Amino acid sequence: MNILEKLSKEIIIFDGAMGTMIQSKNLPKVPLPEIYNLTESEVITSIHREYLEAGADVITLNTFGANTLKFSKEELKEIIDAALKCGEKAREGFSERYLALDIGPLGKLLAPFGDLSFEEAYEIFAETIRIAEDRADLIIIETMNDSFETKAAVLAAKENSSLPVFVSNVYDENKKLMTGASAPAMIALLEGLRVDAIGLNCSLGPEKMLQVLPDFQKYSSTPLLIMPNAGLPKIIDGKTLFDVSEDEFVKAMEKATQMGARIVGGCCGTTPSYIRKLSKALKPKAFREITKKNHTLVSSYTHAVLWGEEPVCIGERINPTGKSKVKAAFREGDLSFILSEGIYQQKAGAKMLDVNCGLPEIDEKEVLSSTVKALQGVTDLPLVIDTSDPVALEKALRVYNGKALVNSVNGKNESMDAVFPLVKKYGGAVIALTLDEKGIPETAEERIEIAKKIIAEAQSYGIEKKDIIVDALTMAISADRNAAKVTLDSVKGITALGVNTVLGVSNVSFGLPLRDKVNSEFFALALGAGLKGAILNPHSQLMMSALNNPRNDSYENFAEEIIDRVMKEEGSVTASPQTASDLTLKEAVESGLVDKSRTLAKTALESSDPLELVKEEIIPALDKVGEGFEKGRVYLPSLLMSAEAAKAAFYEVKAKIQEKGTTATNGRRLVIATVKGDIHDIGKNIVKLLLENYGYEVMDLGKDVPVEKIVDSAIDYKAEMVLLSALMTTTVTSMEDTIKALKEKAPHIRTMVGGAVLSEEYAKKIQADFYAKDAMQSVRLCDQYFGNI
């Protein structure tokens, strides 16, 4: 009987602490406890044996920290082999006992806030797993503090072994992981990855741990694992003791099993004696069957969004179709515009964000996953990955930190064959469009049939109905008066199937005036018909207010009535009078008033030439504030506020200039980056903002950027200068390497450096052409240099 069969029949008992037991044996000190597998194999074997004798079904091998960050590949092989031998030897004479390869956290924070990439983390876990996969009975990934690292470990386990995978995270008193994920978020992520058991260990004592269980009871359909510490450590007579007694521990664990726990064991401070009592008390007990939950959850690295209750607003703005600024941003690689668009939609009330970068001239396979990664650095909203390219979809799903919503699959076999295997593997809910090889049906009945077909096909992959969200498709009522009714009837019918629905509503008003009004009224009716979410523009107040005001009125004549109404109203709408302002644009920029600067620029552009406006108002304002900064009268945050205000004004200027087909920049191209090893980029971002305000075209490579990437990008981009930032003495060396490489491969490109640890002298030493002590000086130096050539 393998471990999963056993799990289906009885409560599984894990062993207790390894570290606590090792400490009690007073072994000679070694740098890392996994070394004992080699040097003290008899002791490790005897600890396993004690746990087996105490009644543990599963013993956890001494491989918690066995990975290539701590050991060479050869050492790692020896250590894991020795760990397996200890377990195998201990198990001799017992039947139906299992060896769990133990995978602990790597002790590093993943990018973007640490320097370990997701792919590197994956590879480190995979290295360990490949060594043990043919000898262990299961893999336990435990004491995980971070959702992304957990995902890397699970993928490594799934792709490099066929072993059952149990996953256990550490929750704190706020019922969250150290890096912020809630239990529902972890449940969504891990059930998506189809692990065999989910739970929690370490950190909290048993009673506190019970407080996290209701979330599992409510949302998880997967066997629950729980391994608390024996309370908190206390020093009594010079010895470290834990404050929860064996009896108290067992009592709490009995409660845990009543709350659905199926796999129980102990973490820090527990000993064979705890496990003996635990096994004796719980092994004979009948367990509670897990009930299947029907919640549709999508998640990010902090929280889950539940579909089916409050309607879910998905921000639609990160999509180049019909949005010239987004299109331009994707084409020019201006990620900051895209990210800001995400942040603004979150502020406006979006609960999820749709991400689409499908443009013929960009490489969607690369750009979609890098955009998803970057967005997750600035927003904690769950994302909707919107693409028709399966390769781009897979890359994005792989690096997504959470359980994504996939947009979309449809009733065509080709589509289902491509999308469902990916959803099955990486997890995710998926938007199902009610169209197939024959196109979009004209009747609600046919659309409902397609929905049924898609749901059935998904189920054949093991994807549950709850993870399908049907989009019954909104069509333009200007072309077909019946279109709205068909969509709304479909929403009703599909809702009756017990499936969630979503719509992109704005199509309904195509070709009509006052589109927002048409959209919002249609949206309110759709919500009344049972719609559970929509992809919309969260900046539209009409739409956001419709979100909270579903309407149940008849929609039989909706199209005729609304078309009639908006046609009449169109003529009567007058522009709201411009309120006079007592400020000039120059003054607004100087005072750092962002909104004011934008509106003043917009008004001014109606009558003045955009380039004149820049020359006469914006740049003089920036110069004045910059001068104040240089003289010490204006402080950095105020300089930045002015720069933000100028940027807002430039936003309008650029739009105007683009209409004319000319450019707003001075044509000078710069590349800016924080060097390899350095993960702080606030200073670099400030320099970039100012340079852009002064008309430079700046390509921002981000932080922790390798030498080759900087050199190659500078050459490709035809940059005339590269600006490098470093914060620490330990990273200035990569700055030096970058300059050296640039001098070799592209001697025509100038270099400028800045950052906390740099000085004029040091800059000279590493052969930088320019040193800027602050952001303003970097602008002055560029102006001087480019003014003279």
Next chain:
Amino acid sequence: MTVKFEAPFAELEIDKNEAFRYAGIKGEADESLNRLYEKAYELLAESLKPKAVYKFYDCTYFEDGVIIGDEKIHSQGLKTFLKESKGCALMAATAGIAADRLINRYSLCEPSLALMLDALAAATVEALCNKMCKEIFKVSCHRRFSPGYGDFPIAYQRFIIDELGATLNIGVTLTESLMSAPSKSVTAVIPKDV
């Protein structure tokens, strides 16, 4: 034994002038800067859970430095700082990853706010350290010595983090280039007779 220490953000005595200094405000702050501070304060108050760990050690001294636990540290600066005190505490404190997330979020759309968040989060960790100095170690705020000061090599951050299990306990890690991640984190030695 390693002990955890947590203090709610609202209970920390954050030095506003210090935060202003970190943000590059060298003199009187005008109203708009004060508003910016308030905004940063509100955002951090909502999401920060500052945490720390510490542990006491015996100290013995040799000519070039000090032995803390089993670790022989060559540093005249640290030795002088400890003033032959018989013991010391090692500590690690952090504002957590939530601070980095906020800074990163606003560094694109509102860099002035990101700068203020950065400064205030740094001041928050300082305030947490000060609180620990006052309440636990009973020393004045300035009695802290961190890797990187004088001749105390910055690489000793690793030693302190490992000794305290600071990665598992409070999530403090180091990058290859010895930057702490989360970025608003501090490791330090504090004199304490045990």
